[in-house]
């Protein structure tokens with residue numbers, strides 16, 4: 179579904195070049211939920227923008243559903259890291275969610291159903307007529323998520339969406355994402371720098387090295403599909419996986435190659 | 443920075459915004475430098491067009507003399523003492539008027555701004571007087587002062603006063619209440635608080651006011667000379683026009699434009715200097 | 730019982746508000762009255778006399794001959810400048826190359842005090858309605874243009890990316906993203922332009938015309954019709970105040986979201 183092939187991105191400034199991403203290759207199957215972790219500044223956002231067709235990779239290529247990405251693909255939606263700034267302050271919550279659907283030329287009834295459904299899914303049905311600036315940070319975040327799912331994407335990209343919300347909201351949103359993913363069966367790439375979150379959410383965790391960035395490790399998360407904040411997080415297996423991802427990130431920081439798969 | 447949130451803390455009716463949407467760094471509109479080459483090319487194209495259009499007859503040369511002719515006329519003018527007297531008169535009306543307006547607006551603004559009762563009781567009057575177009579005062583100025591420079595001053599002061607005054611009120615309202623309370627708790631008197639707390643945080647607003655006021659002051663200075671006939675570049679233009687000297691009219695307009703550019707550049711340079719000092723001091727405190 | 734107390738409280742608050750609104754204006758008018766009737770100055774007229782003259786002079790056919798055409802002129806020029814200024818501003822704001830090319834020339838044109846164009850336009854177009862409209866447009870367009878450029882340039886890149894991702898382009902992109910993000914600056918430009926438009930409307934009528942508001946007022950002054958002149962000044966003031974009040978109403982509606990964002994940011 180999502181093919182990233184030897185992607186390299188170099189930012190060319192006036193007098194200096196920054197190699198944000200060196201050489202990334204991985205593949206997501208249809209309907210997969212993968213988490214991408216990596217130290218801050220390692221190029222996660224850069225990669226996401228390359229996948230979303232917002233940036234052109236310096237070399238390498240990205241394919242979505244077998245088609246090379248040259249501009250933003252049609253059936254992909256993105257939740258940005260700066261979610262607050264990605265909402266239109268002059269549109270209501272409803273207007274924000276509906277805007278991309280208008281561009282899809284859907285009928286009015288269809289749009290209304292999708293908007294209502296998406297807002298209900300994120301628990302914001304009551305705030306449809308509010309403006310983003312009347313909402314808390316966590317609520318704004320959920321608006322951005324609602325907009326992404328109302329678009330009915332086949333691929334959903336999320337960039338550290340929970341970085342700015344409190345622990346309780348964060349746990350709720352994590353369950354929300356898993357629920358939505360199971361319900362709408364999309365392919366999801368979820369970027370985070372929180373190891374616990376990555377292991378809890380994903381079927382797979384991709385670990386990026388620090389800059390110059392390559393894929394440090396690719397960890398399959400063999401936890402049961404039904405996850406629960408309390409039981410899953412206290413699961414023995416969860417702890418092992420977390421430890422493994424953690425040590426990979428430590429290795430990444432120290433510039434070592436992936437260690438042999440830890441005792442599994 | 444926190445700001446007072448109550449409605450009464452806002453300067454007048456609450457409909458006010460800083461005159462430019464938000465207070466920005468100096469020279470935000472057009473930073474020179476990076477694209478200087480393109481800019482030079484653009485200006486050259488403009489001058490070339492201005493030269494060619496009348497020469498080829500695309501526009502009648504009686505209406506639009508070619509650039510070279512206008513610039514030559516301007517060059518000749520630059521050698522005439524009378525031209526410089528007119529420039530001096532224009533600048534005197536502008537500068538003096540702006541200085542008076544500045545002093546009055548800053549003084550009044552700080553007094554009214556720091557006494558909430560005064561602010562609420564003057565709000566309606568300010569809201570009524572401010573939009574009165576200053577040109578409405580032209581007949582009055584003629585009757586009272588004739589073609590004297592005081593006519594010009596009346597218009598200039600009236601127009602630029604409001605620009606600065608409103609910004610000062612804004613700036614005073616934008617003072618961090620915590621900073622003010624801190625200063626109070628250290629026993630700083632009212633004057634000391636104005637000097638060390640209110641003035642620094644109102645400064646960017648004051649400068650925005652000066653920038654807007656300076657532009658308006660120039661407009662009104664020239665308007666007064668044009669309509670009332672008090673001496674200055676505006677009057678020279680009116681005379682040249684009634685004599686049918688088209689090239690001279692253009693030359694003088696270019697001259698006023700040049701003065702306008704100098705005024706803008708000067709005010710922005712001032713703003714950059716003062717605000718630079720301002721931000722660096724703040725940065726040090728924050729660090 | 731509580732109802733009575735509440736009513737009393739409301740009326741008291743209303744009374745305080747009324748005092749705040751009217752105390753100073755009333756005092757000023759009384760002061761003027763006292764001063765003008767006490768002073769021997771020929772140029773001072775009592776507010777009462779001005780009011781009487783005002784009704785007499787302007788509630789006549791003058792209203793249709795002088796006032797309405799002038800206001801129409803003003804609004805036509807202003808509207809044209811608004812359309813031209815925002816259009817050009819959007820184009821220049823979106824293209825950094827064009828902006829860089831046009832920059833010095835624009836910088837020069839906006840520095841020219843607009844009234845100096847009056848004699849020029851009199852030479853070029855003669856004294857007629859198109860000349861007056863052209864004058865208003867050429868003076869008003871600069872604050873609108875420059876503020877629009879600034880506003881369009883400062884469109885949030887995250888919002889722009891959002892639009893690209895969701896395929897928002899064309900007209901919807903222009904209206905929902907570009908114009909709306911730039912609207913605080915555009916409105917600021919329009920507000921500055923309104924003041925300039927009134928100035929230009931008046932002085933365009935002070936030269937070689939035989940009708941209009943500017944003409945009438947100068948005429949009164951030349952013929953030493955002092956109360957009439959004062960009533961003209963008052964009328965100009967009223968027009969200024971009315972237009973700016975209308976503008977504030979529109980602005981408040983258009984920028985409701987912006988005020989909300991700012992209020993929310995302040996509360997943080």
Ligand SMILES: Nc1ncnc2c1ncn2[C@@H]1O[C@H](COP(=O)(O)OP(=O)(O)OP(=O)(O)O)[C@@H](O)[C@H]1O
Pocket residue numbers: 189190191196197198216217218219220221222223224225259338371
């Ligand atoms: N527009 C840009 N121009 C130049 N360099 C950039 C640009 N954007 C990002 N970079 C650089 O690329 C590198 C990767 O940035 P990126 O934003 O992708 O990191 P990230 O992994 O998303 O970090 P975080 O976890 O903090 O969000 C950084 O060194 C950054 O300085």
Ligand SMILES: [Mg+2]
Pocket residue numbers: 222223224259337338
């Ligand atoms: Mg990032």
